[in-house]
Amino acid sequence: MMEAAEARTASEQTRARLLDAAREVFSQRGFQGATIREICRRAEANGAAVNYHFGSKDGLLAEALNFAPLAALQKANASECPSIRLRLFIRDFMMMLLDEKNPSSQCRIMARELADPTPSLDKIVREAIAPLHEFMGKLVREILNANGGGDKVGAAELRRCVYSILGQCLFYRHSHPVLHRLHHTLRYDHKEIEAIAEHIVEFSLAGIKHLSKK
């Protein structure tokens, strides 16, 4: 919510309120499902405000996106060993992805748009997803090397390891409506998210290490 809420002029304040509301609605309803009218209602702004400040709904999405938090995650903990870096990354990544109260709604917005392309998907892929895949590829490669069998694993196989890890992570967000119906007590509180992250790391490290031993 209150992310870019500090601003000097009245105009900058409505801009900021619109961005906050947009991030909230986009992450909850998706780009298609979100309506300008709902965003403006939540931002207590007039219906024409979005087009005045951002030109269009697309323009609003483009400005609402902010890839810095995800990039920061990748630069953190550089001094740790690869397995631990993976563990820390997945925990923080899952917090961004599952915790509705997390200030960075970017990942939740992006996750919704993966399956059905919007005009912004190219930018998202270029600036956020491609670097993320590259980062994780390097991490998996390091883990393989540390286990002494990395040179046997080809590029395609390495890529699939990254997909396996990301697939597990994204599942909890994409399938949340289903999981909630299957298991009514499910709540993504901090404790649950940490347990999920822990499971994914253990499961994935075993999968990766298995590859280096084939």
Next chain:
Amino acid sequence: MMEAAEARTASEQTRARLLDAAREVFSQRGFQGATIREICRRAEANGAAVNYHFGSKDGLLAEALNFAPLAALQKANASECPSIRLRLFIRDFMMMLLDEKNPSSQCRIMARELADPTPSLDKIVREAIAPLHEFMGKLVREILNANGGGDKVGAAELRRCVYSILGQCLFYRHSHPVLHRLHHTLRYDHKEIEAIAEHIVEFSLAGIKHLSKK
């Protein structure tokens, strides 16, 4: 395509054409993204045909769904050992999920609707997804027991193993627009799908076996 295309009367033929077209469009564009006008255009039927034959767009989706192929997959190969049953199931499941030419578009339709609920989601969960999760839970439990450490693994952990497997599978469908942008040569032909399935099985078996040894 030609799935229910054989029918006697002219009325039954348009019904069948509508269902075929609906399955195609729903799986490509999702329920929200699909329009009755496009479905009718592809089925070479009048725009009012859907409401005449199925009452509404929701009714069309409900009749277009058919859970039998997915259920059949779970009943097959009952005589094999659990690991092999998992391997065969994942291969066939991925064929349904990724191969556009596969006659069963059900999984592809369902996959699109997981993240954003339609009136049919409750039925889908009850009749298809819940049984699928149960089936996979039993399979994972059997694999754990065969490795002699199954009793140490609790229900929550077991459920997360199922999520890990399904997450990996669904990733390739959900993220296809992204993966295509990242890796232009990616094509889901039979050879590629088999390689993906093989990777998921190896990766997951290692993850499962790791749990029984903790």
Next chain:
DNA sequence: TTTACTTTCAAACAGGCGTTTGATACGCTC
């Protein structure tokens, strides 16, 4: 205060959507 510019607002616009309508054509029984 006047002036010029920026920002907000209610209202309307054009287009797409699912759905309804009433007329028309069809296929059948008698």
Next chain:
DNA sequence: GAGCGTATCAAACGCCTGTTTGAAAGTAAA
């Protein structure tokens, strides 16, 4: 062939969408 229920059709309906408009209100320098 007449009569009748079924199926198809073009057209329109009401609603919601993103966007535009032109007037009103606010802001700040001269």
